[in-house]
Amino acid sequence: MTDTTATDPIRLHKQLDRIWSTAPGFGRLSAVNHTIVGRRFIVTAFVFFGIGGILAMLIRAQLATPRSAFLGPEIYNQVFTMHGTAMMFLFAIPLFEGLAMYLLPKMLGARDMAFPRLSAYGYWCYVFGGSMLIIGLVLGLAPDGGWFMYTPLSSRTYTPGINADIWLIGITFVEISALSAAIEIIVTIFKLRAPGMSLDKMPLFAWYMLVTAFMMLFGFPPLIVGSVLLEIERAFDLPFFDPARGGDPLLWQHLFWLFGHPEVYIIFLPAAGVMSTVLPVLARREIIGYIWIVVSIVAMAFLSFGLWVHHMFTVGIPHLALAFFSAASTAVAFPTAVQFFAWIGTLASGRPQLKLPMLFLLGFFFVFAMGGLTGVMLAIVPFNWQVHDTHFVVAHLHYVLVGGFIFPMLAAAYYWLPHFSGRSPRHSLGITAFWLIFVGFNLTFLIMHLTGLLGMPRRIYTYDDAAGWEWLNLVSSIGSFVMAIGFALFTVDIVLQVTMGRRAKRNPWGAKTLEWATAMPPPTYNFASLPSVTSRTPLTESGGKSDNLAIDLARGQGYLGFVRDGRLETLGVEITSGRLEQVVRLPNSTFIPLFTAMITGVFFVSVLLKFYLVAAIGFVVTIAMLLMWTRGWGDRADRGLMSVGLGEEAPPHTEVTGAPSNWAMTLGLFANGTAYASLAFGMLFLWVVAPNWPPPVLLDPSVLASALAVVGLAAAAFAAARSVAPAALARAPQRELWLAVAGAGHGAALAGFVVLMTAVPDPTRHAYLAATFVLLAYVALHAALGVVFAAYGIVRSRAGYVSALRSLDLRIGAQWHRYTAAIGLIALLLIHGLPRVMGS
Amino acid sequence: MSTLDTAGPAAASIASLWWVMLIGATLIFTFVMSLLALTFFRPGIGRGTPVAWWLVGGGLAFPAVVLTPLLIYALWSGERLFPTGDPAVAQVDVVARQWEWTFTYRNATGGAVRSSNTLHIQAGQPVQLNITSTDVIHAFWVPRLAGKIDAIPGHVTVLQLKADTPGVYRGLCAEFCGVAHLEMQFAVEAHEAGAFDAVIGGLPPATPDVNAPRGRP
The missing domain is CATH 2.60.40.420 (Cupredoxins -  blue copper proteins)
Structure with missing residues (x-):
């Protein structure tokens, strides 16, 4: 043990930096550090923003004059589809993910995110998936059915080319990064905080990100399920959306907007988090209504999942449902208004400074307020019938998204740039950039409301001069180019500031959150020692002057102000109280996330090119590589309590019940369960709503195969529970036997499911057969993975990573086994029960 | 093609809904922006205002007062736009x-x-x-x-x-x-x-x- 009690900050820095740093040159590709990966997410997102912006300019160039011959409909349809897709999936979500990754550990007083390798893996998935879409665009094969891909237009009959497949597969690839980021953000906020930081002392930004991440966890699975089903329909002709064979195009709309509406709040909440963080600092007082804000964020999250139908007011749904969704949609105004007035009240009772980030915050107020008001208008059903799918909606959504996301994010860029770069501006072009963006934006979109009211639908590539839309479109196009110049100037300004700015002084805004206690730019390990937190304004704690806390920490006078066994360590806390609970060991930089993402890419590209054998190999290798991440990772002997400095002790994360990875599995299963529920919902929805039901044949699934599956699943769940019982954990042969039983149980269940699947006659005939087949395939895959995880548990046990104290690996596995048993039994219940209940 | 140049009862009803909402939205927008402007031109103007005024008054009461009548009006006018199902039609x-x-x-x-x-x-x-x-x-x-x-x-x-x-x-x-x-x-x-x-x-x-x-x- 090279425990040092160094009070020499330079020596401590060298010791820490040696183990936390990433190698130069090609070694950079092995980076897993949250500061580096977060920065990469942000920069990459802005590159995609540039691409999306160029597409927007093509749109406005085309629409500037009537009967323009600039772009034909084929190109124009690709351009507007890719504009929406890039801005939503490749810009907005990755940008706030990057910001969260960069900021959260620093704000919470930790040294990294909970799963650094997962961050890196997610980043590569994002880059590769996004590149697939951009390559498609360059080759003229980009998706062209609109960014919400309505079926049957996106079905094979009406979009026979590869275009729609590129969207479905590329976006699903990118969504891996969204789901992994969601899990990682939740676990980091739950567990990796400075001791003493109870939930009610967390910075508001962390609350916003926590709720956002939960929304992603439940919002993305329906989209992924919808995309997978549509791809299966396109590739293998299993009908889910084809009304002639019992499918329903409305199922796609429900699955899409079940994701798509929360998505709007998923994008807004991180930006609101920036508002709640930056605004009080520049108003020089604490924010008012902390608890009110937290409650309204949570309320927004719940409401947003009950609103998706307001994108479907014109599909002919029943009156009562219309009234309900209309009222629920307007109800979002309450939590929005609470936050809005909390911000205004904070400004009113503080001493606001009109600095550059504040200018962008004011831009937010102006633009977002207007977007919110038109949002209430759109929630009013009769009005919605008129303006739905017109340029009024285009104007509204840009007011909401640009106002509610881009303005706060530009404020964030200027506010945190000194932290990122260690530099502050010499002369800022930022003020000019702000006015160009602000004026250009309103010029483009304010009158576009009128264009829509005058009857111009969205997504038409040209118009004639009889409609009276010419001058409106010309003004919008001019405005959009003014705005584009503003964004170009912003980019130049940021580059100038990063390369030539003055050295910034520490904490230039006088903020009170912990990220300003690091050096600027931050060292690889964030804090040389970790603080103990007793209030919401930790920077004011240490003697009342922020520099003191920063210096104390740099001198190693907090927790973990030393290097132990060359390991990367940070602290884990109990979720609500923030009480010290565990020492979390984090991984060093490694190439394995990059390689795993490449193999995952092989899987997705093979699916796209219909090389299914290669795809299957890619899938298996991806799983194998993910398991390889744990090689040599863990302890072969019990360590017990370890000193963390300041006279306190805590066990390593491998020896506690609430380890981060255990939480990750729980959350992953939440997402998985949501996907499964979406699938089951789809089957029920079709049965109740779709045309051409009941199906031509009702299945009578084999009782023998079903019984085999039930027994197998029950055995797996039971054995898994036994394997982590104290008695079994203490004795290797016993726990390995139970794991073998669990594996065998899954094997039996798998056999049962496969028999049931092969008994489904030609699933291309009807949606009922197709849905039954896919439901069984879903649980069969889980049973197959159950075999793998049981075997993996045995391997870990044999290798000495398991003891009565170190049961983490087995408990993670046990979660999977129990979950698989549950969804397997539900599947059997559905395939046996539904024909009996619904068929009669 | 204009939704505001109406030629039938359904479009006319929706157009009047629009004008009502436009006036309401303009008033609300002006009010909120004026408040915001005041916080800069009269710094500290809200220092004596109790926090609850902002949160309860602005966050809850204000939207309730605006939205309730709007929803009632919209439901009432929307209901008349649904097909009557009258066999004579x-x-x-x-x-x-x-x-x-x-x-x-x-x-x-x-x-x-x-x-x-x-x-x-x-x-x-x-x-x-x-x-x-x-x-x-x-x-x-x-x-x-x-x-x-x-x-x-x-x-x-x-x-x-x-x-x-x-x-x-x-x-x-x-x-x-x-x-x-x-x-x-x-x-x-x-x-x-x-x-x-x-x-x-x-x-x-x-x-x-x-x-x-x-x-x-």
Whole structure:
């Protein structure tokens, strides 16, 4: 043990930096550090923003004059589809993910995110998936059915080319990064905080990100399920959306907007988090209504999942449902208004400074307020019938998204740039950039409301001069180019500031959150020692002057102000109280996330090119590589309590019940369960709503195969529970036997499911057969993975990573086994029960 | 094509809804922006204001006072726009396909006639449209007469339409439906009673494939 009690900050820095740093040159590709990966997410997102912006300019160039011959409909349809897709999936979500990754550990007083390798893996998935879409665009094969891909237009009959497949597969690839980021953000906020930081002392930004991440966890699975089903329909002709064979195009709309509406709040909440963080600092007082804000964020999250139908007011749904969704949609105004007035009240009772980030915050107020008001208008059903799918909606959504996301994010860029770069501006072009963006934006979109009211639908590539839309479109196009110049100037300004700015002084805004206690730019390990937190304004704690806390920490006078066994360590806390609970060991930089993402890419590209054998190999290798991440990772002997400095002790994360990875599995299963529920919902929805039901044949699934599956699943769940019982954990042969039983149980269940699947006659005939087949395939895959995880548990046990104290690996596995048993039994219940209940 | 230059009761009702909401939204927007401006021009103006005023007053009471009457008004006016289901109302079956609209009129004797891309109606009389699609999703929209409704394969949606005076009203497909989406336009011709009968009488008989739409509502 090279425990040092160094009070020499330079020596401590060298010791820490040696183990936390990433190698130069090609070694950079092995980076897993949250500061580096977060920065990469942000920069990459802005590159995609540039691409999306160029597409927007093509749109406005085309629409500037009537009967323009600039772009034909084929190109124009690709351009507007890719504009929406890039801005939503490749810009907005990755940008706030990057910001969260960069900021959260620093704000919470930790040294990294909970799963650094997962961050890196997610980043590569994002880059590769996004590149697939951009390559498609360059080759003229980009998706062209609109960014919400309505079926049957996106079905094979009406979009026979590869275009729609590129969207479905590329976006699903990118969504891996969204789901992994969601899990990682939740676990980091739950567990990796400075001791003493109870939930009610967390910075508001962390609350916003926590709720956002939960929304992603439940919002993305329906989209992924919808995309997978549509791809299966396109590739293998299993009908889910084809009304002639019992499918329903409305199922796609429900699955899409079940994701798509929360998505709007998923994008807004991180930006609101920036508002709640930056605004009080520049108003020089604490924010008012902390608890009110937290409650309204949570309320927004719940409401947003009950609103998706307001994108479907014109599909002919029943009156009562219309009234309900209309009222629920307007109800979002309450939590929005609470936050809005909390911000205004904070400004009113503080001493606001009109600095550059504040200018962008004011831009937010102006633009977002207007977007919110038109949002209430759109929630009013009769009005919605008129303006739905017109340029009024285009104007509204840009007011909401640009106002509610881009303005706060530009404020964030200027506010945190000194932290990122260690530099502050010499002369800022930022003020000019702000006015160009602000004026250009309103010029483009304010009158576009009128264009829509005058009857111009969205997504038409040209118009004639009889409609009276010419001058409106010309003004919008001019405005959009003014705005584009503003964004170009912003980019130049940021580059100038990063390369030539003055050295910034520490904490230039006088903020009170912990990220300003690091050096600027931050060292690889964030804090040389970790603080103990007793209030919401930790920077004011240490003697009342922020520099003191920063210096104390740099001198190693907090927790973990030393290097132990060359390991990367940070602290884990109990979720609500923030009480010290565990020492979390984090991984060093490694190439394995990059390689795993490449193999995952092989899987997705093979699916796209219909090389299914290669795809299957890619899938298996991806799983194998993910398991390889744990090689040599863990302890072969019990360590017990370890000193963390300041006279306190805590066990390593491998020896506690609430380890981060255990939480990750729980959350992953939440997402998985949501996907499964979406699938089951789809089957029920079709049965109740779709045309051409009941199906031509009702299945009578084999009782023998079903019984085999039930027994197998029950055995797996039971054995898994036994394997982590104290008695079994203490004795290797016993726990390995139970794991073998669990594996065998899954094997039996798998056999049962496969028999049931092969008994489904030609699933291309009807949606009922197709849905039954896919439901069984879903649980069969889980049973197959159950075999793998049981075997993996045995391997870990044999290798000495398991003891009565170190049961983490087995408990993670046990979660999977129990979950698989549950969804397997539900599947059997559905395939046996539904024909009996619904068929009669 | 303007939704504000109305020629039928449905569009007129929605247009007045719009003007009411526009005035309300302008007042709210001006109020909020003025508050915001005050916080900069009169710094510390809210220092004596209790926190609850902002949160309860601004966050809860304010939207409640604005939204409740709006919702009631909207539900009341929206309810009158739904099809009445009155059997006396004339019915037309509308079938959308890439990229054409077909209108089938059933007459009292059980026969049916059809027209393509032009819908004939009698001015001053409501007509109920039963709308479906045979391929992808389209949307039926005549901005000067009423709001839009989707044409969805496998489903039938219903829209009630009335033109106050004779004339020709432009209609279009409002849901993106492929490469010729823009060309999928149609006309609604509203005729005087006598002229209407003559026009319908002159239409060709409907071929079986575009008869009554099938599917679940």
